[in-house]
Amino acid sequence: MQKAAIERNNETIAAQLTPVGRETVQDRVYSELRRALIGGLFEPNQVLTIRGLADALVTSTMPVREALGRLITEKALEALPNRSVRVPPITLERIDDLLRARSLIEGEAIALAATRMSQRQIASIEAMLGEWDEMRALKHKKDIDREATLNQSFHFEIYRCCGSAVLIPMIESLWLQSGPCIRVAIYAFSDAGEVDTAHYHRRIVAALASQDAQAAREALVADISRPFAYLRDKLQSTKELT
Amino acid sequence: MQKAAIERNNETIAAQLTPVGRETVQDRVYSELRRALIGGLFEPNQVLTIRGLADALVTSTMPVREALGRLITEKALEALPNRSVRVPPITLERIDDLLRARSLIEGEAIALAATRMSQRQIASIEAMLGEWDEMRALKHKKDIDREATLNQSFHFEIYRCCGSAVLIPMIESLWLQSGPCIRVAIYAFSDAGEVDTAHYHRRIVAALASQDAQAAREALVADISRPFAYLRDKLQSTKELT
DNA sequence: TCAAAGCAAGTGTGATCACAAATCAAAAAT
DNA sequence: ATTTTTGATTTGTGATCACACTTGCTTTGA
The missing domain is CATH 1.20.120.530 (GntR ligand-binding domain-like)
Structure with a gap:
């Protein structure tokens, strides 16, 4: 098959397909927690545990802990000196x-x-x-x-x-x-x-x-x-x- | 020994000691990368690898990848679709x-x-x-x-x-x-x-x-x-x- | 009766491994 | 000579384990 023909064929296929994306588990966990936070599903002062969230989201602890870390740097969550994390209190x-x-x-x-x-x-x-x-x-x-x-x-x-x-x-x-x-x-x-x-x-x-x-x-x-x-x-x- | 005496003794010791702190490895990695970024030690477009940084900082990959994740959410670094991370380009x-x-x-x-x-x-x-x-x-x-x-x-x-x-x-x-x-x-x-x-x-x-x-x-x-x-x-x- | 010590369950952190995807270089084919 | 294919290496991701620390409860001692 000629090069030009192959090229054209690929383009035709590409036009009909929508990108499947490669969202990681961590991304999904992060998005889900964001959604919950913005929506106010968590109460202020509520403490969140890695294993607890992992169970709730049906994954292992790894994606959760990285998502939590990211939310902490955004000040969406708060890291206590005890190393536990909670939703920041309202003052x-x-x-x-x-x-x-x-x-x-x-x-x-x-x-x-x-x-x-x-x-x-x-x-x-x-x-x-x-x-x-x-x-x-x-x-x-x-x-x-x-x-x-x-x-x-x-x-x-x-x-x-x-x-x-x-x-x-x-x-x-x-x-x-x-x-x-x-x-x-x-x-x-x-x-x-x-x-x-x-x-x-x-x-x-x-x-x-x-x-x-x-x-x-x-x-x-x-x-x-x-x-x-x-x-x-x-x-x-x-x-x-x- | 009476309770009051013990109390007094503890206070004397406490006054002479400075808190040792409990900074994690991840925190140190994060701080170090922040310092390097603000100081401009990394060039725009430079790609950073987890294992490379872990070797340079003499730790395992775990603290590095979490620190990188945090820096990405702050837009200090950029996650490419290839899943590799780089210093954002200047435009x-x-x-x-x-x-x-x-x-x-x-x-x-x-x-x-x-x-x-x-x-x-x-x-x-x-x-x-x-x-x-x-x-x-x-x-x-x-x-x-x-x-x-x-x-x-x-x-x-x-x-x-x-x-x-x-x-x-x-x-x-x-x-x-x-x-x-x-x-x-x-x-x-x-x-x-x-x-x-x-x-x-x-x-x-x-x-x-x-x-x-x-x-x-x-x-x-x-x-x-x-x-x-x-x-x-x-x-x-x-x-x-x- | 009450405070202190001890114990057990739970939690975050870091290390390591397996796996899939990406990258790169050499070899093969056109 | 240029392109394609193949294979080896590197890389990020997720899972699992070990360890240290915290916490809450029970037991012990005065």
Whole structure:
């Protein structure tokens, strides 16, 4: 067979196949733990053991310990002097600290995105807004997990447009760190008659549509401040009780 | 022996002993690699092998691979699809990206520090300035490693005063990422008659002493911009040649 | 009755091995 | 002479084991 013919044949096959990928076990463990952390499935102060997680995830200890090590360097988990690892506790200082960092960095990211997003990209996140309303319409069963996932997609869809390969991982790290905190706040929102999250998101989309970077930044800060403010009040009041 | 006497005896001993610490091998490997990365001892695009590093550091592969994994999540190293790991390459976009992120975050950190630093703390970094001049006085042997270390201490001594446990690790990650880049710039500065680094640092100290957050931010941005600007020009000119 | 010592189960760390995939060089084929 | 194939070496990954340290409980002693 001639060279050109072989080449052509291979290309034809390649076009029809989707890459199978080579995700390692460690990668899967890492992703799974990330998902759990951002989703707030672990409680603050909860201690995690390597063998325990390995059993739960049905693998050996090796991938788990490396995934845990990576999460510790991201400050998503905390290594105690006992060498055991736990989900970081919530303190008032930490809440303020996280909110400040998130406002700074995510604010910058959305400001950059505001000047770069194409009509097509804006339409895409606007569509997510619609999906949100749809979900709320039939919200008899308050699907909080789905809501959190949608919220995450909405934000990161925007951040991805900022064009910075450096800022995005930092934002991911910040979400990882605030995940266990804000989960309790989201629960409370859902119970308390649901202050309109969609309203804040609409404000963000409007600012992006008009390419107003400053307005977008402010709308975003308002959006992410809410759960933190709530959590802050709650923590302060429970502290007064003790 | 009575209980009180034993207690007293133990306390006497404790006062004379210094804690021995329990640093693991993995921690030492991690620190060593960090040091090398920030110091620019590794070249961009250089690939690192687990067994190679383990031999160089005289340990087994286990602590090395976990340390590498941690550095990869910090974006200090890059995992290729081949599963080999390398020092990230320098591109023009990455340089601008890193500088923007560093200006944003380190600028915020120093602005916070400006409002919080005590007289004692300011005096401490002012003393480092003197140490710098001292070193430059007898700089026949241009000790570039020492200069880089001193520069790092100067900056982080300030950042540590910002009171944010969230921002500091991010700044460390940014230094880790820019280390391999700026090393080449520092070399060039040292050769090119040494534009006065100390001048920029004095500007920073002056701003901090007068608690002028905005001035401190601007002085810092000016300081860290220099090597990046130099590197940018150099990269652009070599690119034109090819 | 209560504190201290002892014991047993559990946990993180590091070393080593097996295996699959990648890399490289020499040999073979066109 | 260029390309392909083959085989040997290197490399990352995951599993397993040994060891030291921690923890919680039981037992012992005053």
